[in-house]
Amino acid sequence: MISEIEDKTVWDTYLNQCTRKTFLQTYEWGEFQKELGKDILRLAFFDGNNILQGISLVIFERTPFGTQIYLPRGPLMTTETPDIYKSILNTLVEYFKVKNISCIKVDPAFTEQQQIAKVPSTLDFKHSINFIQSETNWMVDLVGNTEEELLTWCKEHSMSKNYPAYIRKARREGIDLSFSNNLEDWKLFHTYLQKSGERKSFDVRPLKYFTSLHKYFSQNGVVRLGVARRNGNILAMILIAVYGDEISCLYSAQTDIDTKLRAPMLLRWECMLMGQREGIKRFNNWGVLPEERYKPGNPGYGYSQYKRGFGGYLEQIERTYEYVYNKKLYPIQRLYDRYIKFRYYRYR
The missing domain is CATH 3.40.630.30 (Gcn5-related N-acetyltransferase (GNAT))
Structure with a gap:
């Protein structure tokens, strides 16, 4: 029935x-x-x-x-x-x-x-x-209660040897991280995402998609906009969904300011640590190339390599x-x- x-x-x-x-x-x-x-x-x-x-x-x-x-x-x-x-x-x-x-x-x-x-x-x-929906997802189990415990798990699951050093360096450079419910920040995120789309040749949903997400999800904490700033300038932004036992990374964007500081990496890592503190079990990086297509010549190799660099495992849906x-x-x-x-x- x-x-x-x-x-x-x-x-x-x-x-x-x-x-x-x-x-x-x-x-x-x-x-x-x-x-x-x-x-x-x-x-x-x-x-x-x-x-x-x-x-x-x-x-x-x-x-x-x-x-x-x-x-x-x-x-x-x-x-x-x-x-x-x-x-x-x-x-x-x-x-x-x-x-x-x-x-x-x-x-x-x-x-x-x-x-x-x-x-x-x-x-x-x-x-x-x-x-x-994405069917080849790169997953990180948010184990333990401390950053060191999560870092140990990631290293045991093929984390890039350079990632911990990059994350520490980004912190030393004074990058500030926060989450924003401000609608203007969500609109700004769409602008940066469009610029990323132009650089990397991918389509971006219209502004209404993101303002509607803000309308229905920003106040209940299910969809959160993370922002990385340095000296008042936005370096990177990430949109995540936090629900049940999982955090899902929906979209992310990087500006053209201080790109060598790897603010997106620190921002994503801090989202994982936030999930660990809140008792969430997994961080879903969403789509990566499947194993048979994960080759340097593939246009998707770069973003797949970046996500895989945190360590973890492939979940094939x-x-x-x-x-x-x-x-x-x-x-x-x-x-x-x-x-x-x-x-x-x-x-x-």
Whole structure:
């Protein structure tokens, strides 16, 4: 059985009952998506005894091939078993069969090694050509209670031998670190991110994306903007999401001031230490190149090397799955997706 949830308190209660947590399934993320012009639903799934099995935010995406729905890092489950996952997916397919939807996309962040990750393939779901959320993430476990304990773990997990010295030097040079809820700082971050995008040839989301993030997440501490300054000048900024057991690095930018001081490195490291103090278990650097593409000639080698330099391990997430209702258009959709992959993601 499916129930559409509108009340924030009810949604938060259900979310807290789920095994894994993600800011992409919070009530606020749904409001944020609506602010960006998307239609959404918040669905709760129950078994025959009216016991909660799981939940998921559903985002409607209009495409050339019809309206698709996307479950960002969902569905979430109260108990993660193949049977419950299968039950939720079957319920989803039946529920949207009569709602003029062309495709369902799910990606609940199971790793490739987990048996439960393969459940969709038994129900006529197919792997998408392209991923939506990052699927090759570089992780750091925020172990211990002191910087020395975390540093020891990182060194044991292939931290670059130069990173500790760079971090100490940045501190000696008087770099000040803080977090800002000021909307003008968030706008400034977007400006610096655009400049980085121009230098490194990547697209940046519009300003409204970041001002809307500020509107829904800055006051509750889920999304935080870190700023590194020296002598009143901004050297680097980082946007992180802090939720459940994980900190996720969403975006980062560096200005052209004192670049040799490696302020971005110190800022990211201090975010890890902050997470350690708050009892958070992991720091997710998000996307890096997979092992088979991690080569100096790849355009993504630089940022991947930088993230890997902190030490840690690669977590390979199962590719997004999709269930298609409109079988006639599906071959054309797959062809289009391959074009998108070649144009934007061929190096990944």
